[in-house]
Amino acid sequence: MPISVQASISSHEADMIPEYEIYAIRYATNQGRTRGQNYILEANPTERQAMDFYCWFLRNDERVIVIDTGMNPEKAVKHGHTLLVSPPETLKACGVDPEKVDTVIMTHLHYDHSGHLGFFPKAHFYMQEEEMHYVTGQWMQRPWFRRAYEVDEICQAVELLHAGRMTLHGREKEIAPGVSVHWVGGHCAGQEIVRVRTARGWVVLASDALHYYEEYERSVPFSVAFNLSDMIAGHETIRALADSDDHVVPAHDPRVAEIYPAADIGPEGAVYRLDLAPRLYRV
Template sequence: MSVWEVHAIKYADRNARIRGDSFIFDDNHDAPHAMDYFMWVLRRGEETILVDTGYESEEAAARDRPIRLDPVVALAPLGISPDAIRRIIVTHLHYDHAGGLHLFPDATLHMQAAEMAYATGPCMCHDTLRMPFTAGHVCEAIRRLYSGKVIFHDGDAEIADGVTVHRIGGHSRGLQAVRVRTAAGWLVLASDATHFYENLWLRKPFPIVVDLEDMLDGFTRLETLASRKELIVPGHDPLVRSLFPAEGAEHVFRLDHGPTRENPL
């Protein structure tokens, strides 16, 4: 069985944050706590799968959350052009994960049916739950659906040999993690099932949550999916950049050989 190369692509960061933005009931809630923003690329021979799309300058201006690199520019060091992307795994429809869908018009989207139902359903009547979504991004997913380029999954599903998705929920109703067979074993791109290593390793939930029980149960589910706990890669942790080597560019990190140390904390 062949294995996949996996790269994390950092396209933005936000440093004006505190620990209270990252953890519920944190004792040191007002201490600084930075966040990185990533997309991920899976490669095997001629096959390429993009996991999430980031967001671009228009969304950055609207939310006053600047990006360092447009998603298309961020992918360029890997020799990837937008029209070459045919499959995108959308972990969930929050702005920072689905804000660049329109940049890859030929791609078919793989997402959980529960996420589309959530992002277009009654929960969006609540400002707090609607806040991480942007209507235009959700509409782009709907446009893709009406052009026959969305494949829905309900729980566990295989996207390709050695690539599976698994609904975790918690942070968003249809959040899915991505399990990838690599040279280091089964690696799990947790996306926002765990934003930071500390969420998972210390069982400290993230404050943006639709179902806290799902989030807490999801930590255990992530551990069952990975060959070992160190191969669970969180969605936003700056520690990823110190645990995995940069490759080809300072914002591109190689994940599939595993981290440089066992305990990230």
């Protein structure tokens, strides 16, 4: 697919692009997951593979951008996950007041990404138009495709749209200088990734286009999928937009907390700096 945002630019123009710090909030975990739950045609389906849950925020001297909002506590219990911290409270502990945030990117509307929409009363939300079509269209008639969505959270997103507080955009959009979103699909119809300019280069927050590094390393699909061909093709889009494989961050891999340095803000062990280089190679 065309990747227009990555059009060639001069070194001078690149120097003018703002840089951001990237903070990952590890807010929940599920230590009981198995590889059979995570991968299609897995050879060792009963082997344990823990799953962590993240949301993110970007910050520089000019602005703060929140990416996804985490999981509602009641939904965590319903789906068998263990909450570690509250994303809104963790943002506050990091010096970010959710009530003052003006920009929130929604990479998609699965329940573990959209559980705190109401905590950002002044924010404008950005989401792929295809995701809204998906969650309000014919595919939600089928239990397989609706199982990772919660009706009340879809309704909240529709209310934001009708309130003039949500922009449904096309497949690529610059949210701010140095921050752009790109459709990849696969996991759900409107799955997008976020490309961020940092001091170490262009980092791609893959969100659920990659749950684990292993999907990317072995080119295998995750088990929750809308379109497998889009899911695998999305790996190449990620590679094209990131400066290297060490500039790619999945949304659920416990390795993230092992290889990236802990931030000096927020609850101990809950916040990590993704704009800094990983401490050791992933494999």
